[in-house]
Amino acid sequence: MPASVSLHMVTTGNELPGYRIVRPMGIVRGITVRSRSVVGNLGAALQTLVGGNITIYTELCEKAREEAFELMLQHAAERGANAVIGMRYDANDVAEGVTEVLAYGTAVQVEPAA
Numbered sequence: 001m002p003a004s005v006s007l008h009m010v011t012t013g014n015e016l017p018g019y020r021i022v023r024p025m026g027i028v029r030g031i032t033v034r035s036r037s038v039v040g041n042l043g044a045a046l047q048t049l050v051g052g053n054i055t056i057y058t059e060l061c062e063k064a065r066e067e068a069f070e071l072m073l074q075h076a077a078e079r080g081a082n083a084v085i086g087m088r089y090d091a092n093d094v095a096e097g098v099t100e101v102l103a104y105g106t107a108v109q110v111e112p113a114a
Contacts, residue, residue: 009110010085011087013085021108028081029104030072064101087105
């Protein structure tokens with residue numbers, strides 16, 4: 001992997017400006033499954049009484065997305081990729097209070113455009 005290119009090059013687009021794709025490496029993903037705790041649900045219920053942002057759930061969602069994202073990057077690195085294009089998130093309820101968060105995209109090898 002060239003030193004000037006970092007695996008943290010991730011885009012929702014299908015190309016990276018200033019780089020050319022030299023090898024597609026296939027779909028990569030990171031998945032995490034999270035549940036809300038009883039204490040978290042009680043705290044969130046209290047926050048709903050006040051209104052506004054329910055920070056307990058916001059933090060839970062952010063942590064789940066961050067973990068799924070990092071797992072996707074790890075999967076891409078294991079394949080020898082140095083970038084991910086077409087990155088997306090998806091989330092589904094697995095059971096009541098249990099949510100799956102998926103980060104996915106296409107792993108690629110890129111090099112600086114000439």
